[in-house]
Amino acid sequence: MELRLLAVITAARHYGVELDRDDLRFPLGEVPQPAALVDWLRNSGLWARAVRLRWSELLALPISGPLVLMGRDGGAFLVVRADPARQLIWVRDPASATDHEPHALDLAAVTQLWEGSAILLRADRGGAYDNEPFSFLWLFRLIWQDKRLMKETFAASIMMTALSIVSMMLVMVVIDRVVTYRSYSTLALVSIVLGITVFYEAYFGFIRRQLTVALARRVDGRVNLWMFRRVLGLPIDFFERTQAGGVLYRLGHIGKVRDFITGQVLTTLLDLVTLAMLIPVLLWLSPTLTWMALLAAGVILLIIVAFIQPVRRLYHHYNEAEISKSTVLVESLRGIRTVKSLGLEPQRKEAWDHTTAAAGGWKLEMLDTLNWPQTLIIPFDFFLRSGVMMVGAYLTLDDPGTGGGLVAFMMLSSRLAQPLGGIARMLEQIEDVRAAVSMAASVLNQPREDTGAGAGLRPRFAGAISFTKVDFTYPGSKTTALDGVSFEIPAGSSVGLVGRSGSGKSTITRLLQGINREYEGYIKIDGNDLRSINLQHLRRSFGVVLQENFLFRGTIRDNIIGGRPGLTLTDVVRAARLAGAEEFIERMPQGYDTVVEEGSPNLSGGQRQRLAIARALITDPRILILDEATSALDPESEALVNANIARIAHGRTMLVVSHRLSSLTEMDQIIVLDRGRVMDVGPHRDLVERCPVYRQLWLQQTRYMDSQRAAAPAPVLAQGS
Numbered sequence: 001m002e003l004r005l006l007a008v009i010t011a012a013r014h015y016g017v018e019l020d021r022d023d024l025r026f027p028l029g030e031v032p033q034p035a036a037l038v039d040w041l042r043n044s045g046l047w048a049r050a051v052r053l054r055w056s057e058l059l060a061l062p063i064s065g066p067l068v069l070m071g072r073d074g075g076a077f078l079v080v081r082a083d084p085a086r087q088l089i090w091v092r093d094p095a096s097a098t099d100h101e102p103h104a105l106d107l108a109a110v111t112q113l114w115e116g117s118a119i120l121l122r123a124d125r126g127g128a129y130d131n132e133p134f135s136f137l138w139l140f141r142l143i144w145q146d147k148r149l150m151k152e153t154f155a156a157s158i159m160m161t162a163l164s165i166v167s168m169m170l171v172m173v174v175i176d177r178v179v180t181y182r183s184y185s186t187l188a189l190v191s192i193v194l195g196i197t198v199f200y201e202a203y204f205g206f207i208r209r210q211l212t213v214a215l216a217r218r219v220d221g222r223v224n225l226w227m228f229r230r231v232l233g234l235p236i237d238f239f240e241r242t243q244a245g246g247v248l249y250r251l252g253h254i255g256k257v258r259d260f261i262t263g264q265v266l267t268t269l270l271d272l273v274t275l276a277m278l279i280p281v282l283l284w285l286s287p288t289l290t291w292m293a294l295l296a297a298g299v300i301l302l303i304i305v306a307f308i309q310p311v312r313r314l315y316h317h318y319n320e321a322e323i324s325k326s327t328v329l330v331e332s333l334r335g336i337r338t339v340k341s342l343g344l345e346p347q348r349k350e351a352w353d354h355t356t357a358a359a360g361g362w363k364l365e366m367l368d369t370l371n372w373p374q375t376l377i378i379p380f381d382f383f384l385r386s387g388v389m390m391v392g393a394y395l396t397l398d399d400p401g402t403g404g405g406l407v408a409f410m411m412l413s414s415r416l417a418q419p420l421g422g423i424a425r426m427l428e429q430i431e432d433v434r435a436a437v438s439m440a441a442s443v444l445n446q447p448r449e450d451t452g453a454g455a456g457l458r459p460r461f462a463g464a465i466s467f468t469k470v471d472f473t474y475p476g477s478k479t480t481a482l483d484g485v486s487f488e489i490p491a492g493s494s495v496g497l498v499g500r501s502g503s504g505k506s507t508i509t510r511l512l513q514g515i516n517r518e519y520e521g522y523i524k525i526d527g528n529d530l531r532s533i534n535l536q537h538l539r540r541s542f543g544v545v546l547q548e549n550f551l552f553r554g555t556i557r558d559n560i561i562g563g564r565p566g567l568t569l570t571d572v573v574r575a576a577r578l579a580g581a582e583e584f585i586e587r588m589p590q591g592y593d594t595v596v597e598e599g600s601p602n603l604s605g606g607q608r609q610r611l612a613i614a615r616a617l618i619t620d621p622r623i624l625i626l627d628e629a630t631s632a633l634d635p636e637s638e639a640l641v642n643a644n645i646a647r648i649a650h651g652r653t654m655l656v657v658s659h660r661l662s663s664l665t666e667m668d669q670i671i672v673l674d675r676g677r678v679m680d681v682g683p684h685r686d687l688v689e690r691c692p693v694y695r696q697l698w699l700q701q702t703r704y705m706d707s708q709r710a711a712a713p714a715p716v717l718a719q720g721s
C-alpha cells in the first residue's frame, strides 16, 4: 500500500509537484487503486491517466519522465526507460533512494511483478492556461481545445451551404430548361437529385446542431469547474472586502459570456462560412442585385455600430445599479434575523425600492436607446428582403430568359439575411458581453493565494511559534494593527491572548493562518519561516474555532469529519467527547446521523459551537486556535468546554483569544496586547501583580462578577425567609 503512494509521490516530484497525503481520497489501510491515485495527481495540478497496457505497448511508450506500474501485491514501481530493440525496461524501486541505479527487467520478470495497469503522468500543459486571466481570448482558447469538434462543425456547415447552393442551381435548371423546353425527363431527374440533396441537407443540419450542443456542453463543464476552483482560490480578505451579493451577481455574468461564445459567436462564425460561399455564387448570378443587397446589409451594420457607444455607457450604469440591488437583497436575507428583530423592514424595503427604481430607470433608458437602431434598420431590411426582388423582376422584364436565375438568386439571397442578421446581433451584443467579461473578471482575476501544490515546505509541526518584530497594517487602513509584536510560544503550551477590543488579538491568529501575508518581521513555526510553508499544509495543520462557525448541510457526523479522508465514527466520537458534544448528540433521535439544516436552526448556539470544536479536534491538530470560541456560549456550555480545556490542550499548542479572563487563568502564559503592542507576557498570577493593563481588565471583570454575585443571593434569601 505504502509503495504505491511512494511511487506516485516520487513520480510527481520529478515534475516539481509535492503531493500531500491529506489530499488523497482513499480509506487508510486499503490498497490505493489507480483511479484514486490519478485523482490525487490531477487535484495536485498534474496531468495523469490510468491505463491498462500490454508489454508491447509499454515498450513503445515515449518515456520522458517516470511512469508508475501497479505491482501484483499492492506494490508499484517506476519505469524510467524502455528499449524496444532489446525488449527491456529499466525500473526503480520507489522504496530505494532516488540516486540508486535503475535495473533492467525483461518480459518474464515484468509479468511476475506487474498486474497490467499503469499510471501515466506529466506536467499539465493546460496548467499555464489555467492560470491566465479570464478574458474573451481565454474563452476562445478554451473552446479551441475542442479543435476536432470545431473542425467537424465547420465541415458540416460547409457541406450544408454547398448542398443548398446545389439545390438552388437545380431550381434554376428546372425553371429555365423544363419550363422552356417542356422536358419531363429532366424534371424527373432534377426531382430525384433535389430529393437526395434535401435529405443530406437535413442530415448535415442535424449533425451541425448536435456538434454545437456537444461543444457548448463541454465548454460549460470546463468553465464551471474552472470558475469554482478560481473562486475557492481567492484569499479570505477578498470576501471580507467584497459583498457576497456583488460577487454572486458578477460571477453570474460568466454564463452570459459562455452562452454568447458557444451560441452567437459560433453560429455567426458558421454563418460567415455560408456568406463566403454564397457571395461568389450570387455575384455570378447577378452582380447588380448582389451589390444592392450587400449595400443594404452594409447600411444596417453601420446603423448598429453607430449605436454601440451610447448603449455601452447605459449598460455600464445599468449593471452598477443591478449590483447594488442584488447586494440589498442578499444582505437583507443574510441578516433577516436582525432585520426582523429590530423591525428594520421599512428601511430595507426603502433601500430595495430605491435600488430597484434605479436599475429599472437605467434599463428603460437603455431599451429606449436600443429601439432607435431597431427602427432605423427596418426600411433597409425590407429592401434586402423584397426590394431586391422587385429590382430583379424589373431586370428580368428586359431579359425574359433569366427567370430561373432570378428565382435562384432570390432563394439564395434569402439565406444572406440570416448570417448578416447574426453578425449584426453579435455586434449589438458584443458590448453587453464585454461588460459581462469585465464583471466576471473583476472577481476571477483577483490575485489568488499561492496554495500551489509545488509551493512551500510541508514540515510536520511540533507547535513552537515565534513572532519577531511583526508589524502589520490592514490594506487600506491607516492604523497599524500590530506594532513590533514579539513573543515565543514553546511547543505544547497553552497561551491566552487578551487585550481590549481592537488590540490585535484576532490579527495575530489571522497572520498565523496565512490569511494576511503582507506583514513585516518574522513569524516562525518550529523555526520555519511562515512564508516558506505551503499554505494549504499550514491551514490543515491548525484546528481553528471562531465565534461564529458555519456548519454545512449534512449529518452531524459528516460535519465533524468535514470530508477529510480516512476518518471513522470512532474518531468522530473521540472528538465529540473531547469537545463536550457527545452528551447532546447522543440524546438526539438519530444521534450522529442527525441532519443539520442550512444555517443549523435545529441546534442551539452552544451545540453548534461544540460541534465546531469537535470538527477542529478530529484531525488531532498540533496547534489549536480558539478565537472567542466560548464567548457566545451559555454558562453551562462554557463550563463544559472549559472543563475539557486541559484535556483538549494536552499534547498540542493552544492559542485562546478570550474576553473572559477567568477562563484563561490556568494557561501557561498570557500575552497582553494593547493597541497592537505586546504589553506583557506571563502567567496570570504574575500579570495581575505587574501588568497594569491586565490588572485593570481583571479588576473590571472581577468587580462585575462580584456585583453579580452580590446581587444574586437576595432573591434566595427572600425565598427562604
Ligand SMILES: Nc1ncnc2c1ncn2[C@@H]1O[C@H](COP(=O)(O)OP(=O)(O)OP(=O)(O)O)[C@@H](O)[C@H]1O
Pocket: 240, 474, 475, 477, 479, 480, 481, 499, 500, 501, 502, 503, 504, 505, 506, 507, 508
Ligand atoms: N479586515 C480588516 N480590515 C481593516 N482593519 C481591520 C480588519 N480587521 C481588523 N482591523 C483593525 O485592526 C485592529 C486590530 O483588530 P483585531 O480584530 O485584531 O482586534 P481584536 O483584539 O481581535 O478585537 P476584538 O476583541 O474586538 O475582536 C483594529 O484596529 C481593527 O479595526
